[in-house]
Amino acid sequence: MGNLAPIVLFVYNRPELTLQTIKSLQKNILAEQSDLFIFSDGWKNKEAKVKVEQVRKIIKNIKGFKTVTIHESEQNKGLAQSIIEGVSTLIKKYGSVIVLEDDLLLSPYFLNYMNSALQYYKGNPKIWSISGYSPILISDIVSNKDVYFTGRACSWGWATWEDRWLSNNWDIHNNREDIFTNKSKQKNFNKYGNDLFPMLRDQKNEHIDSWAIRWCFNQFLNHASTVYPTESLVLNIGLVGDSTHGGFRTQQLDITEKSIFDFSDIYSNRKIDERFKKYYNLKFYNYVGFFLKKLGIYKQVKRNVKRVYSVINK
Numbered sequence: 001m002g003n004l005a006p007i008v009l010f011v012y013n014r015p016e017l018t019l020q021t022i023k024s025l026q027k028n029i030l031a032e033q034s035d036l037f038i039f040s041d042g043w044k045n046k047e048a049k050v051k052v053e054q055v056r057k058i059i060k061n062i063k064g065f066k067t068v069t070i071h072e073s074e075q076n077k078g079l080a081q082s083i084i085e086g087v088s089t090l091i092k093k094y095g096s097v098i099v100l101e102d103d104l105l106l107s108p109y110f111l112n113y114m115n116s117a118l119q120y121y122k123g124n125p126k127i128w129s130i131s132g133y134s135p136i137l138i139s140d141i142v143s144n145k146d147v148y149f150t151g152r153a154c155s156w157g158w159a160t161w162e163d164r165w166l167s168n169n170w171d172i173h174n175n176r177e178d179i180f181t182n183k184s185k186q187k188n189f190n191k192y193g194n195d196l197f198p199m200l201r202d203q204k205n206e207h208i209d210s211w212a213i214r215w216c217f218n219q220f221l222n223h224a225s226t227v228y229p230t231e232s233l234v235l236n237i238g239l240v241g242d243s244t245h246g247g248f249r250t251q252q253l254d255i256t257e258k259s260i261f262d263f264s265d266i267y268s269n270r271k272i273d274e275r276f277k278k279y280y281n282l283k284f285y286n287y288v289g290f291f292l293k294k295l296g297i298y299k300q301v302k303r304n305v306k307r308v309y310s311v312i313n314k
Contacts, residue, residue: 004115005159006035006094010082011059011102013043013051017238018102019058025100026064030111036065039086042073055102080211084170091162096122098159103238106132106157109259110233114159117147117227120263128164128224129215132157133234136279141271142230146258148267149225150276152192155212157234158226168218170211172204179217180204189220191273193280227266231256 007025011018025031038059043049062068071086083099091097098114100106107113110132121127131154142148179185179200186197199213219226233256 107233134232
């Protein structure tokens with residue numbers, strides 16, 4: 001398969017999920033030939049410190065990879081800054097990366113798929129990234145196809161190349177299309193889910209700090225696509241409790257154990273885009289959140305909800 005892309009894993013304060021993610025990654029048949037880089041973010045407070053230290057104890061004892069390199073931050077950077085800085089550093093050296101967070105279960109053939117796709121689409125600048133996760137059931141739309149593509153990127157197990165990543169403009173206040181005043185462009189951006197522009201607006205207004213929505217926006221500006229497997233190779237197990245992800249639940253599917261993929265027959269049509277838009281559809285509580293942000297009390301309400309949730313689940 002040639003040179004394998006390095007695996008970059010970002011962890012914080014979820015030791016149980018981190019351990020499950022690592023165990024599933026170790027079962028990949030290319031794991032022993034792959035370099036693993038782990039970025040451990042610093043703690044926000046004393047409560048988080050205990051779990052961050054538990055995570056760091058776990059990652060210091062990892063085996064089953066060609067090399068393991070650990071970066072421990074003394075400060076809490078947050079996920080967005082950690083990913084932007086970590087990926088930027090490594091991708092300049094290696095040319096491509098496979099990126100994971102600490103809440104994913106992976107098919108044993110996840111690395112096969114990622115490395116094969118990175119090599120196959122490397123010369124195609126209109127392929128912005130490779131997703132290992134497939135968020136929707138599309139067997140009724142795509143038959144006998146291993147992959148499909150659409151205009152929305154995915155952050156649940158993904159990969160990209162140096163030229164795509166480094167061409168990103170992370171400052172959305174200075175973009176070449178003034179989407180914030182153009183309703184037509186907002187509608188076009190929302191073609192793959194009506195959560196996209198609201199998240200971008202929240203990023204602009206500093207209600208959230210998301211590398212992923214800025215990544216999606218840059219893909220949109222470049223009229224590019226993300227490649228998805230027809231059958232998901234990733235299952236997200238971190239959408240309950242203290243997760244930085246949004247309000248969407250992954251479908252509880254068995255991850256595929258397919259080992260060989262045909263990338264020559266890539267597939268896209270309007271029905272796939274419509275299915276994405278239906279899946280990533282804002283619910284009532286998302287609109288409640290929007291108005292709470294307008295009132296300036298969103299973070300306070302969110303903290304109180306988390307506090308109540310933690311008490312109930314003790």
